[in-house]
Structures are given as structure tokens and as C-alpha cells.
Amino acid sequence: MADSVEEIKKAQKLYILIGAVLFTFTVVTVAVATQPWLDFGGHGFDMADMTIGLLIASVKATLVGAIFMHLNHEKKLIYYVFGLGIILALALMGLTGFHYIDPLEYGNALEGTGFFNPANPVDD
Amino acid sequence: MEIPYTFTARKDTGLFNSKIGIWLFLASEVMLFGGLFSGYVFLRVYADYPWPERALPVLPGLINTFVLIGSSVTVVFAWASLKMRQWRRFQFFMGITIACAVVFMILKGMEYNAKWHHQAVRMDDFTILEGHTHKATLDEHGHLHGIHHGDEVPGGAFPQNVVVVETEEINLTLVRAHDPYVEDILEKAMARGATPVLKDDAFFYGAPKDMRFGATAKDIEPAERAEGEEKLRKAHSSGNHTAVKFGKKSLFIPKGTPLTTKLLDQAEEVFLDARSNNGRVRTDALRREWKRVRSEFPDEKRDYKLAKEIKITPELLTGRVAEAPSALTFAFKEPVALHFKRSVIREGDGTSRLKDDTILKGKVASSPLGLSVDAVDLRWVAQRAEEQGKDPDAVIAKLWIMENPGFKEIWERHSAQLASLEEHLTEKYGLDEHGNPKRVPTENDRYRIDWQDLVAFHRAHEKHLDADSPEVEDLRPGMMEGITGPDHKNPEFQHAFFSIEVPNEKVAFESLFTPKWNHYYAIYFTITGLHGLHVVGGALVLSYFLFFSKGLYRSNPEWLANRVEIGGLFWHFVDLVWIFLFPILYLM
Numbered sequence: 001m002a003d004s005v006e007e008i009k010k011a012q013k014l015y016i017l018i019g020a021v022l023f024t025f026t027v028v029t030v031a032v033a034t035q036p037w038l039d040f041g042g043h044g045f046d047m048a049d050m051t052i053g054l055l056i057a058s059v060k061a062t063l064v065g066a067i068f069m070h071l072n073h074e075k076k077l078i079y080y081v082f083g084l085g086i087i088l089a090l091a092l093m094g095l096t097g098f099h100y101i102d103p104l105e106y107g108n109a110l111e112g113t114g115f116f117n118p119a120n121p122v123d124d
Numbered sequence: 125m126e127i128p129y130t131f132t133a134r135k136d137t138g139l140f141n142s143k144i145g146i147w148l149f150l151a152s153e154v155m156l157f158g159g160l161f162s163g164y165v166f167l168r169v170y171a172d173y174p175w176p177e178r179a180l181p182v183l184p185g186l187i188n189t190f191v192l193i194g195s196s197v198t199v200v201f202a203w204a205s206l207k208m209r210q211w212r213r214f215q216f217f218m219g220i221t222i223a224c225a226v227v228f229m230i231l232k233g234m235e236y237n238a239k240w241h242h243q244a245v246r247m248d249d250f251t252i253l254e255g256h257t258h259k260a261t262l263d264e265h266g267h268l269h270g271i272h273h274g275d276e277v278p279g280g281a282f283p284q285n286v287v288v289v290e291t292e293e294i295n296l297t298l299v300r301a302h303d304p305y306v307e308d309i310l311e312k313a314m315a316r317g318a319t320p321v322l323k324d325d326a327f328f329y330g331a332p333k334d335m336r337f338g339a340t341a342k343d344i345e346p347a348e349r350a351e352g353e354e355k356l357r358k359a360h361s362s363g364n365h366t367a368v369k370f371g372k373k374s375l376f377i378p379k380g381t382p383l384t385t386k387l388l389d390q391a392e393e394v395f396l397d398a399r400s401n402n403g404r405v406r407t408d409a410l411r412r413e414w415k416r417v418r419s420e421f422p423d424e425k426r427d428y429k430l431a432k433e434i435k436i437t438p439e440l441l442t443g444r445v446a447e448a449p450s451a452l453t454f455a456f457k458e459p460v461a462l463h464f465k466r467s468v469i470r471e472g473d474g475t476s477r478l479k480d481d482t483i484l485k486g487k488v489a490s491s492p493l494g495l496s497v498d499a500v501d502l503r504w505v506a507q508r509a510e511e512q513g514k515d516p517d518a519v520i521a522k523l524w525i526m527e528n529p530g531f532k533e534i535w536e537r538h539s540a541q542l543a544s545l546e547e548h549l550t551e552k553y554g555l556d557e558h559g560n561p562k563r564v565p566t567e568n569d570r571y572r573i574d575w576q577d578l579v580a581f582h583r584a585h586e587k588h589l590d591a592d593s594p595e596v597e598d599l600r601p602g603m604m605e606g607i608t609g610p611d612h613k614n615p616e617f618q619h620a621f622f623s624i625e626v627p628n629e630k631v632a633f634e635s636l637f638t639p640k641w642n643h644y645y646a647i648y649f650t651i652t653g654l655h656g657l658h659v660v661g662g663a664l665v666l667s668y669f670l671f672f673s674k675g676l677y678r679s680n681p682e683w684l685a686n687r688v689e690i691g692g693l694f695w696h697f698v699d700l701v702w703i704f705l706f707p708i709l710y711l712m
Contacts, residue, residue, distance in 0.1 A: 008204045015204075019197035026189050026706075030182060033711035043549055044566035045177055045712060053707040060703045068200050068696045075138045078147050085151025089158025096166045 018067045022060055029056045131683040146690045150697050157701050160651050164708065167643040174503035176644045177568055178711060183603045184231045185710035189702065191231075195224035196699045199666070199692045206685040211677060218670040218688075221695070225663035232656050238608035239637035239645070243285065245493060245626060246633040250508055251525050252501040254575075255621065256612045258494030260284035266316070266461025270494035270625065280315070284494030286463040287471045287628060293455045293485040294320055294383070298392040302480035303385050305468070309482075310383060312462050320383045320454035328375040328394040328448040383454045391452060398446035409440045459486050466493070466634055492625035493634065496618070498575040498610040500531065506571045516571070524630060530622040537581045538573050540591035545569060548594075575610035575621070576600045582620030648709055655705060658698045665691050 032038045032052050033045070041048025066072040071082070128134075129141050137144070168175055202217035245253045258270040259281040270284045294309065313320060375394045381387065417433045424430055468479045471491075476484045505523065506516035525531050545565050553562040583599040584591065611617055639646040669688050676684045 005208050008207050012201065012204055015197055015200050019193060022193045022196075023190065026186070026193065029707055029711065030186055033178070033707070034182065043563040044569060046566075050712055053711055054704075057704050057707050061700050064196060064696055064700050064703065068196050068699075069693055077137050077139060077144065081144070081147045081151050082154070085154035086158075089155045089162075092155065092159050093162040093165065096162055 014067060018063050022063060025056050025060050029053055032056075131680065131686045140686060142686065142690045143693075146693050150693065153697060157651070157654075160647070160654070161704070161708075164647045164651065167647055171643060173642070174501070174507055174567060176642065179644065180235070180648075180710045181603070181607060181609055182710055183607050184235045185706050188228050188231050189706045191224045191228050192699045192702050195221045195228075196696050198224070199688075199695045203685060203688045203692050206677070206681060206688055209681055211674075214688075215670060218666060222663050222667055222670065225659050225666075228659055229656060232652065234608050236649075242609060242637045243495060244635055244637060244641050245495065245631055246504075247524065247626060247630050248632045249523055249630075250504040250632075251523055252504060253495055253497050253525075253624065253626070254499040254501070255495045255497040257283040257285045258496060258623070260286070260494060262288065262461055262463060266290065266489065268463070268489070268491060270492075282463070284492075285466050285634065287466055287469050287476070287491045288461050288463045288489040289469075289471065289476050289484050289486050290459040290489055291456060291462045291484050291486040292459045293323065293453055295451050295453045295483040295485070296383075296388060297451045297481045298388060298395045299450070300481045301388055301392075302478075302482075303388075305478055305480050305482060306383070306385050306388065309462060313456070313460055316460050316462075318456050318458070318460040320456055322377055322379055322381045322383070323453045323455040325379045326375075326377040326391070326449055326452055328377075328391065328398065328446075377452075388452070395448040395450060398448035402445045405441060405445050406436070409436055410434070413440075461489060463491075466631070471628070488628070491628040493628070493631050494623070494625050496612060496621050496623050497531075498578060498612070498617075498621045500525065500534075500573045502571040503567050506567065520571075525624070528622070528624055531624070534573065534578065534581055534622065537584070537591035538577065541577075541596060542570060544592035544594070575606070575617070578622075579605075579617055579620040582616070651705060652709070655698065655701055658694075658701070662691070662695050662698050666695065 029052075032040065033049060039049070040052060071078070127141070129139075131140055133140050198217045198220045202214050202221060205211075205213035205217060241256070243255055243257050247253070260268055260270045260283070261281050263269055266288065268284070268286070268288050271281060291313075296306065309320070375391060377387065377391065413434050413436060414430075417430050421430060421433070462484070464476075464478065469484075470477045471488045474485065474487060476486075476488065478484070502520055502523070505520060509516040509519040520526070520535075526535065542565060546561070549563040549565070550561040556562050577600070579601050580596050580599040581591070584593065584596045587599075589595055589599075605611075606617075610621070612621070635641040637645055639649045666688075669684070669691060673684050673687070676687075
């Protein structure tokens, strides 16, 4: 991390540059979402727009983390702590996958397990 | 004792205490918001209704994104200024950061406010109407009259989203009756010159205190009753018609006593007392039964076998339980029209029920929901039609709303515009190998008419433009013409929006745009609300550094710089969360 006065002075230019990049990316995100001439994929909102929107957001978040939060040259311990947080958050999202064993909606997934309820067969 | 490593780094980790602390906290925050994002994904992917895509006005969200990014830059400059020992410069940048937080919250407040004043209605045919409710009054005959925009609003007007009941009787459950509801009923009845009075004499035969030790209510009852009646007679002759208490725990309320909340409180007290007495009596009876059964079958130790022998007969309780009605019925001389917010009443044929279990006897009068409509969403109608294998357009043609001549014309304009959009897309992008157009209008294009569409149609109509004219698209109001949504005070928009009265029986569900309306708004308010609290919390901490840290700066500037760095890390995280919130809530 920039600690000496010279280094900090130098880093300030970078902060302004990153700020400008973040502003620009925000405008691009909105333009992709709202302007017909920048409409990717099919007409209107679809998977392509969503992917682009989330991709830009991820780049923006990485920039904030790396530069403003100084993660680009942080100590190892911080990486472990923050990394674990992110992994656990992703695991949380993965938990939604367990809806497949909801016996009311997706009875078939439990067939043979003793929990299968033939009164609620899967509907597809 | 001095705590080590408060501002100098520990050799092995290279970090000072608070830095490890804040990163541990931020890691937990990642999991907190990660869980909420995961909730959002789950609700959206498995929604069985059309998800409100791009439902929020983009401008406030966009400005807030700029504001937060800007404040992220200024907070890092504030930290850099401290590192360079420039106090004034630190004050300047920290001041801007806090001002940004204030702007963010003001915009958020405006956005929330617009949602909380915007009405949505789902009809029984799954048509969704959005708009502002009209004001209404009840005339002297108790009939509901809508007051349209621009008309004088006399005192006593209320949003026309009520159910009017020609109330004959009110049955109040003593423990559940909600005082504000009762007061509301009394106020409205009084305004119509009516007073609800107790329909029949109400006797609360309370029980003597030491019931368990031998005495029974039956033994005492006649004496108490005589005493009570005597008191009652005296009260009547002196013109005092209020409830009279007699005996230790009994109450007698004569027929004709007017309803007051105080009266209900008195009755509730005695009722609760009687109930707890009766509980004691029953427990006591049960205990004695078990004693009897155990002595009868001394060899049987298994309680579940003995349980079959336990018999609580009415005789065991006779004369010992106190009698107290759990509800009181008050009647009007003649039916009185009372109006109730649709959200607190479940109306029925002849009897309706309020949320506090108050039962209203009387027929439901005509209670249309008056709305100045600024958007019509037929996506759910279309989705259901497709699920049932029907042609959505045929189903839409038969909808109740199509009987409204104003809307019919709008729908025709919309259809013409849609056809021209389809033509335009085919012309521009061509057909695929199966001969189908490569790009087609979205469900939103097809089945949703937004307030911007209504305004554009109105402007086109004023300019005598054809509905399918490409110029209509240019007449749509821009971002600045409705920062937080449709402005119902704008006279031009008032003409563009159409008024409708939805009959009571056609209203399947209604709500303001609050978490109640659908999952989208539930998760929107949850995540943005939590994020807003983070902004407020962060701004408070940063304000502390700005206004109360001059002393620390003088004595130990490096320590203050470290503190600001920690506060800044939190602030960047708040920005980071918003970077994801903005696209998923406003743009997708």
C-alpha cells in the first residue's frame, strides 16, 4: 500500500482515473440496458443484457476492491479472510439448488429414497 | 494497560488490529448480502408470475450510483490528505463524502415515498392496474362518490379504496378488539348521527377468588346477582347508563349501553379473569381425576394406559366455572353506512369481518375502487392464457377492462404500435432459417402499457398523429419528466391517464407498492433498506472523524489516518454492494 507521501501523491492520480472508469462503466451499463442501438442479444432485455450488466458490475466491483480498498497489495491474511467470505456467500447461493428435493414440487427426485410421495408426481 | 498494535502493524501479519477487525466484519457482510442476493435470484427464477422487469425509474438509481462512486473517490482522498497531514483538505473531502451520503438517502427517500403512494390492483381476471386512487366521500344516504382530480376535496374525503357496509350490528371479540378500529367505527358512526348500543343484557358471572378451596360460583351467584341488580337499578334511576360492577369479579352491562372502548376494557378484564379461573378449575378437576384413577389402579404404572380412564364430565365442573361472554354485540337503530379500508376487511354476504375479528352484520354496498390508471399490465393474463393453451389475444379481447371505451382506444393504439414495432424488427434484423423473425417484441412490449406509453398516446392524439406513426416513440416523456415515477399532479399527464371504477367483486388483490405487493418489492425493500442503513451508519462514523477528531489529529495523526482508512473500507464496501444492486434492481 502507498505509505510515503510521494507514493500517495502518485496514487491519487490513479484514484481519479479509477473513479472516471467507474463512471464510464455505469453509463455503459445504463446505455446497454436502455438504448435500442446498444441492444445485444434479442430485442429488449434478455440473457445477453443480463450477462453484460453483471459482467460490468463485476469489473467495477473488482476495481473498487483492488484499488480503493487496496486489495491489490494487501497482506495474505486479508485475502484468506475475505476469500472465505466470498466462498461461503457463493455456497449460500448454491444452497438454492436443494429446491430439487422439495417433496411437494419435485417428488421424483426422492423416488427410491423412501421419501417419494406418489400423490405429488413431478409435473414436467 | 496499553493495547498493542492499535496503529502500528504487527510484525508477523503486517496489519494493525482494526484492519483485521474490519475485514472480518466485511467478510461477514459479504455473506449477509450474498444470502439476500441469493434470495433475489431464487425468487426471480422461480416466480410463477411475470417478474416486474425494469420496474423502477432509472434516473434516481443512476444518480445514486454516481453519488456513491464519487464518495468512494472522495473518502480515499480524505484518507490520503491525512497521510500527507493536510487537515483542511481532509475536512473538504470528508465533507463531500458525507454530503454524498445525504444526497443518496434523500433520493432513496423520494423513491420509497413514490412507491408508498402508488396503488396497484390485481383484478379477478389477472389484469393488473397501477395508478393513484381517487378521493371519495359518503353522501347523506351513505352512497360512495368518487372525487376526480381537480375537483374540490371537501373535509372527510378518503382514498376511494374502501368497502362500505350498511352496518346493522357489530360483534366485538373482547380480547381481540383493536381499540383504534373501535374508535374509528365510533367516530364514523357519530358523524352519521348514530350510536351503537348493546343489543342484549350482558352478564359476566365472575368466580370467587378461592374457588379451589371449596366455594362454588353457584353458591354465591344469587346473592351477588341481587346486589348487582340493586346497584343497577340505582344507577338507572340516577340516569347513569354505564356498566355497573357488582360482587368481587362480576359485571353486568344492561341492554342499550352505548359502546365505548372503556366499556370493552372493563368487560375484557372480567372475561379474562373468568377464563383464568375456568382454566384453574379444569386443571384442578383433572388433577383430582388422576388421583382417583391412580388409587383405583395402583398396579398400573403406565400413564398412557391410565389416561383412558380419565373422564372429565360436565358434572365435575358444574357450578364452579364462571360464565362470561367472549364477545359483545352492539346494534344500530337503523343500518349505518360505514366505510373500511379494503386491507382491513374481508367482506362477505351479510357478514363481514375486520382484521381484529370484529364481525359486521349488514349488506355490502356498492364499493368500487376508483383509480386514475397510469399503467396496465396484461402479462399475467397472457401467461395464464398460454399455460391453459389459449390464445392470449382472444382472452385479452374478452377482459372486463376492454369494456371501458377509454382503455379500448388505448389498447388499439398500443396494438397498432406493436404491429409497427414487429414490422420494424423484421425489416431490420430479417428472418431466421425457419422463416421466423430473428428479433421479436418482448412480453413487456406486447402486454404492458406504461405511463410513458399513455403520455405518448395522449400527445400523439393531440397532434393528430396515427397510432403506428414512428414519431409516437419520440413523444414518450424523458427521464426528467418523472424522476421517481408518473406525476399525477401534472395536468398533461392527468389527461393522459384514464379513470376507472373497478367493482368491488372484481378486485382480487390490491396494495400500494410495498413489500406486500409481490416478491420483487419484498426483496427490493429488504436489500435497499439494509443497504440504506449501512449508508446511514457509515456516514455517522465518517461524521465522527470529521467533527470530533481534531484532538486525535494533533496528538496522533497516524492513528486517525488508520481510523479513516477503516471507515473508508466500510464505505467502499457499501459502494460495492450498490454496484450490484443498481443493475439487478433497476435495469434487469
